[in-house]
Amino acid sequence: xxxxxxxxxxxxxxxxxxxxxxxxxxxxxxxxxxxxxxxxxxxxxxxxxxxxxxxxxx
Numbered sequence: 001x002x003x004x005x006x007x008x009x010x011x012x013x014x015x016x017x018x019x020x021x022x023x024x025x026x027x028x029x030x031x032x033x034x035x036x037x038x039x040x041x042x043x044x045x046x047x048x049x050x051x052x053x054x055x056x057x058x
Contacts, residue, residue, distance in 0.1 A: 003046050010039045 014035045021028035 007042045010035055010042060
């Protein structure tokens with residue numbers, strides 16, 4: 001559940017960055033690239049089926 005919240009936050013931040021890049025300087029496109037990489041990493045994390053660290057239940 002937390003992973004989907006973080007993915008949603010990255011999408012919103014990406015949209016705001018595109019808006020800022022359209023109005024402001026080209027430096028915002030660098031931030032958009034970083035956010036896009038984080039979004040891809042988050043999607044890969046959510047979709048993976050095997051985890052290297054096993055969660056323990058109490």
